[in-house]
Amino acid sequence: MTWEAVIGLEVHARLLTESKLFCGCATSFGAAPNTHVCPVCLAYPGALPVLNRRAVELAIRMAIATDCEVQPRSVFARKNYFYPDLPKGYQISQFERPIGTGGHVENGGMTVRLTRIHIEEDAGKLMHESDRSLVDLNRAGTPLIEIVSEPDLRSASDAAAYFTRLRQILMYTGACDGNMEEGSLRCDANVSLRRPGAPLGTRSEVKNVNSFRYLARAIEFEIERQTAILESGGKIVQETRLFDPAAGETRSMRTKEESHDYRYFPDPDLLTLEIEQSWIESIRGTVPLLPRQRIARYQQDYAISAGDAEVLTADRGIADFFEATAAEAANAKSAANWVRNEVLRVLNDRKTELADYRVTPAMLGRLIRLIDSGAIGGKAAKEVFDEMSESGDQPETIVEKKGLSQVSDPAAIRDAALLVLERNPAQVEQYRAGKIQIFGFLVGQLMKEMRGRANAEMANQVIRELLESPRA
Numbered sequence: 001m002t003w004e005a006v007i008g009l010e011v012h013a014r015l016l017t018e019s020k021l022f023c024g025c026a027t028s029f030g031a032a033p034n035t036h037v038c039p040v041c042l043a044y045p046g047a048l049p050v051l052n053r054r055a056v057e058l059a060i061r062m063a064i065a066t067d068c069e070v071q072p073r074s075v076f077a078r079k080n081y082f083y084p085d086l087p088k089g090y091q092i093s094q095f096e097r098p099i100g101t102g103g104h105v106e107n108g109g110m111t112v113r114l115t116r117i118h119i120e121e122d123a124g125k126l127m128h129e130s131d132r133s134l135v136d137l138n139r140a141g142t143p144l145i146e147i148v149s150e151p152d153l154r155s156a157s158d159a160a161a162y163f164t165r166l167r168q169i170l171m172y173t174g175a176c177d178g179n180m181e182e183g184s185l186r187c188d189a190n191v192s193l194r195r196p197g198a199p200l201g202t203r204s205e206v207k208n209v210n211s212f213r214y215l216a217r218a219i220e221f222e223i224e225r226q227t228a229i230l231e232s233g234g235k236i237v238q239e240t241r242l243f244d245p246a247a248g249e250t251r252s253m254r255t256k257e258e259s260h261d262y263r264y265f266p267d268p269d270l271l272t273l274e275i276e277q278s279w280i281e282s283i284r285g286t287v288p289l290l291p292r293q294r295i296a297r298y299q300q301d302y303a304i305s306a307g308d309a310e311v312l313t314a315d316r317g318i319a320d321f322f323e324a325t326a327a328e329a330a331n332a333k334s335a336a337n338w339v340r341n342e343v344l345r346v347l348n349d350r351k352t353e354l355a356d357y358r359v360t361p362a363m364l365g366r367l368i369r370l371i372d373s374g375a376i377g378g379k380a381a382k383e384v385f386d387e388m389s390e391s392g393d394q395p396e397t398i399v400e401k402k403g404l405s406q407v408s409d410p411a412a413i414r415d416a417a418l419l420v421l422e423r424n425p426a427q428v429e430q431y432r433a434g435k436i437q438i439f440g441f442l443v444g445q446l447m448k449e450m451r452g453r454a455n456a457e458m459a460n461q462v463i464r465e466l467l468e469s470p471r472a
């Protein structure tokens with residue numbers, strides 16, 4: 001009989017506020033150590049916390065986006081422990097009464113239930129050198145939400161897929177920038193094994209994983225490690241472990257403490273957080289359409305394939321760019337192809353962010369209209385697109401400057417076609433003798449004659465007509 005893995009994730013996301021959770025210090029990343037600090041986040045005696053309204057708003061927005069119940073009353077508690085990066089000797093976190101409860105995240109055919117979303121402050125950072133450790137408190141007191149899932153995940157790949165989807169929702173809602181390299185998003189994984197249908201086994205917790213790939217590898221390692229212990233008749237110890245990416249393994253950090261070890265109690269310096277229903281409703285109005293909803297709409301309204309819809313919605317900026325392009329072009333299918341194939345290629349090749357990209361949805365939409373109206377051909381359109389990406393010039397300007405406009409004048413195409421047939425009597429004979437493959441050659445000659453600007457459909461039609469009429 002096999003073992004079944006039971007996995008739940010606790011995701012910490014840094015909220016995208018300008019200032020910290022309980023003081024006015026800046027939250028920007030990368031400042032010189034200990035420059036974004038004040039008496040509150042340094043925990044000077046008598047300094048009092050003042051809650052950041054924006055942080056609460058972002059937490060509520062994320063709670064709504066994941067279908068959580070937003071609690072009208074939530075309570076900040078002190079989680080007491082000592083660590084050198086924690087000047088107060090406690091972390092302020094919502095314990096018994098979090099801001100969001102219930103909720104779920106859909107991913108493909110999978111539903112992951114959420115236990116809770118709560119607001120808390122981050123700790124500072126330790127930097128270890130060979131003979132000493134240094135403390136940087138710039139991060140101390142920056143606002144986080146912790147999103148705790150039920151143990152609904154059964155494999156490393158499911159866990160990575162759920163984490164990916166959660167990051168997407170965080171970025172769509174603007175709650176978090178999703179920057180995992182800067183530590184804006186990190187994840188703890190609870191992993192245990194059981195026989196299918198049996199009660200939950202003892203779990204280990206892998207802390208602070210900051211990449212999808214590491215998360216999958218850490219969970220795979222844990223499943224193997226626990227399987228080996230259980231198969232040999234051993235027992236799993238409840239503990240906290242760290243993943244070492246270089247070694248590809250997890251290592252024991254400490255045996256896991258229970259929540260009563262932290263001596264939680266409501267912070268006497270902070271009032272119960274009371275949220276009016278009207279505020280929740282106004283925040284609800286700011287939640288954008290999420291990836292899942294956009295994918296459904298693209299498939300339904302625009303007849304775009306599931307795979308293309310997934311690619312177009314992976315990033316909110318790209319999804320917005322696509323929608324604006326489709327509206328300008330009045331041709332969603334073509335807009336989807338251009339964004340998916342060309343825009344993403346250019347951004348990727350140049351390592352450019354969408355914000356710095358010179359082509360706007362209006363420009364791309366007008367380029368598509370030029371194609372659809374027959375003003376330019378497909379080959380010329382690619383040239384216009386590359387030039388737009390390079391120079392940022394308007395499509396019409398480029399068509400004009402480079403003489404790329406398509407010739408759709410039947411008389412002009414016919415004149416050129418006659419000239420081509422006259423010059424190639426042998427090929428005309430071969431065609432009429434039944435060697436119909438020669439047709440493509442003659443159309444090619446016509447396109448060459450017209451420097452690639454002939455309307456391709458008309459060029460085909462005219463050549464065929466002339467070859468088949470006995471007079472030509």
Ligand SMILES: [Zn+2]
Pocket residue numbers: 020023024025036037038039040041042141
């Ligand atoms: Zn401060």
